Amino acid sequence: MTDQITANDFCGLCGNFLNYDEDITCDKCDKDVMGIMANGAKMSRAKGVKQTDSNGKVLMRYPSISVASKKTGVDISSISRVCSGVLMSAGGFAWSYA
Numbered sequence: 001m002t003d004q005i006t007a008n009d010f011c012g013l014c015g016n017f018l019n020y021d022e023d024i025t026c027d028k029c030d031k032d033v034m035g036i037m038a039n040g041a042k043m044s045r046a047k048g049v050k051q052t053d054s055n056g057k058v059l060m061r062y063p064s065i066s067v068a069s070k071k072t073g074v075d076i077s078s079i080s081r082v083c084s085g086v087l088m089s090a091g092g093f094a095w096s097y098a
Helices: 065-072 076-083
Strands: 049-052 058-062 094-097
Touching (some): 058 065
């Protein structure tokens, strides 16, 4: 696995990091989840995002901006604008593509 987190590094069912032993599985869901999103659809071109505090400490990683918005309540377009460099923060956090 590389240092760069992509959408496929997360389980689409629960958001847990995936296990890359033989098959790509989720230890929490105990399923082969390669490219499965929560609604059962195949994984999209979503980019992973990092949520950081004002000191630059990574608080959480999410498989997509959409998931980050749903989990944190921060507006999806605001997170996107921070990741794109238009805004400095959203919801009191810094955001960046992972």
